Amino acid sequence: MKKLLSIVAAGSLLWAGLAEAHGPTRQKMVETIEINAAPEAVWALVGDYAHPEKWMPPVESTTTTSGNEKGSVRELHIKSGGTLKEELKDIDAAKMSLKYKAIDPTDPKVLPVNNYASEISVEANGAGGSKVEWKGAYYRWFLNNNPPEGENEEAANSVVGKIYKDSLANLKALVEKK
Amino acid sequence: MFALGEKSLQAAALAAACFCAGGGAAAAPFAYITNQKDDSVSVIDTASGQVVKTLAVGGQPAGVATSRDGAVVAISNPAGKQITLIDGRAQSVWASLPVGEGPLGLAMDARGGRVFVADFYENYLSVLDVAEQRVVKRIPVGSHPAGVLVDPDGAKIYVANRDDDSVSAIDAATLEVGKTVRVGKHPFGLLVVGKHLFAANVEGNDVSVVDTGRMEVVKHIPVGDRPYALAAALGGSRVFVTNQYDNTLSVIDTRKLETVASVKVGEYPEGIASHPDDRHVYVANWFNNTVSVVDAQNLKVEKTILTGDGSRAFGQFIPLGEATAR
Numbered sequence: 001m002k003k004l005l006s007i008v009a010a011g012s013l014l015w016a017g018l019a020e021a022h023g024p025t026r027q028k029m030v031e032t033i034e035i036n037a038a039p040e041a042v043w044a045l046v047g048d049y050a051h052p053e054k055w056m057p058p059v060e061s062t063t064t065t066s067g068n069e070k071g072s073v074r075e076l077h078i079k080s081g082g083t084l085k086e087e088l089k090d091i092d093a094a095k096m097s098l099k100y101k102a103i104d105p106t107d108p109k110v111l112p113v114n115n116y117a118s119e120i121s122v123e124a125n126g127a128g129g130s131k132v133e134w135k136g137a138y139y140r141w142f143l144n145n146n147p148p149e150g151e152n153e154e155a156a157n158s159v160v161g162k163i164y165k166d167s168l169a170n171l172k173a174l175v176e177k178k
Numbered sequence: 179m180f181a182l183g184e185k186s187l188q189a190a191a192l193a194a195a196c197f198c199a200g201g202g203a204a205a206a207p208f209a210y211i212t213n214q215k216d217d218s219v220s221v222i223d224t225a226s227g228q229v230v231k232t233l234a235v236g237g238q239p240a241g242v243a244t245s246r247d248g249a250v251v252a253i254s255n256p257a258g259k260q261i262t263l264i265d266g267r268a269q270s271v272w273a274s275l276p277v278g279e280g281p282l283g284l285a286m287d288a289r290g291g292r293v294f295v296a297d298f299y300e301n302y303l304s305v306l307d308v309a310e311q312r313v314v315k316r317i318p319v320g321s322h323p324a325g326v327l328v329d330p331d332g333a334k335i336y337v338a339n340r341d342d343d344s345v346s347a348i349d350a351a352t353l354e355v356g357k358t359v360r361v362g363k364h365p366f367g368l369l370v371v372g373k374h375l376f377a378a379n380v381e382g383n384d385v386s387v388v389d390t391g392r393m394e395v396v397k398h399i400p401v402g403d404r405p406y407a408l409a410a411a412l413g414g415s416r417v418f419v420t421n422q423y424d425n426t427l428s429v430i431d432t433r434k435l436e437t438v439a440s441v442k443v444g445e446y447p448e449g450i451a452s453h454p455d456d457r458h459v460y461v462a463n464w465f466n467n468t469v470s471v472v473d474a475q476n477l478k479v480e481k482t483i484l485t486g487d488g489s490r491a492f493g494q495f496i497p498l499g500e501a502t503a504r
Binding site for chain 2: 025026028089101117135137144145
């Protein structure tokens, strides 16, 4: 019995220390905002996948492979430095909804996450205005066990949450001003 | 070591028998849904379609396995680094046991005597003896083991080695690793129907079909985006695959070995298990915090049940019952 236990213990040491593993928990982020404008006016900005710089404050400029067509890869040039590459997975103008995902690996200075996928949709809020919902799902940047600070779930959520909040607030201000 | 193994098995069988006695007859089978972001398990009475209890378990529960009679339920907690055992008669937490650095996928033998737990970070399969409440063996496997499956006749245990793109067969009696077969990119969930082993390849967007006798790939079947786990219904004629990024199930005809339909479910469908009625499959929708009940015959979502935050339920989360054909 003792021998068996020692074998078990030794085994655990042999197999320790590995790179490239997914964090065990995917994170989710949902932010919504109510805007006093028709959904079409909001979608004019949100649905323009090729030009996020029009409403997302961190983005300086964008280049795309095929504009707003499904499959289009956009490269977001970030004001504070770095780029982010994303692919348009689905766009439905009738439903005013689009889905995209980041192409890994991302630049951790821009977005310290892995496997990032996102969906934005606009709908009428029943009071003459619109409701925008932005959803994201991703893993933390550090993919092994016991992440250091800055690469853990809190860091990932803080960065993604800030982008969502700031961009939606800016979107509201832009559309309501028109 | 083999002698010890046999003895543990007998002890486990005995314990499992005692475990069931006195509990009275359970109603319809229960479904155990791990809610990863709530650190809880939602217990659904499948007869009423209601959550009848929510159990607090360890950190970020992901995997789940049940004995065939439903008396023993095991939950993996990757963050808590432990396995929680649930008394499936009383619907209460029975024990929490430390099991390695990253317990994730797990499966149980039919009687609930042994639980096989993949350690995602340390690359071994832990063999947990339920009666003795301890790990009796650690079997080195491939890189980042995810899904684990005990085949229906109990002779083999299969492990998906995600980062090796392979599946290993382990002899359930000797606990020795036998043949390993290369499948698609990043296999995660596993299922056996007849002589075919199905592996969902998360990054390959396909399902590999392996002949279990020869341990060779027969076919790769294209499915949706980011397939995760599988379940069978209708006498094994259909296999359902959750596609995380498509919010759908791919329906595979197991005779043709082709995808024949797709069913829209909730967002980020992950865990999936068949009901012992052989007619329904239950799907955990991670983003929506719900479970979809899908009729395997007409491919309609019959019911949507609200569970907890981050419903994952990776594994056979409904007891299969003794009389299931598969």
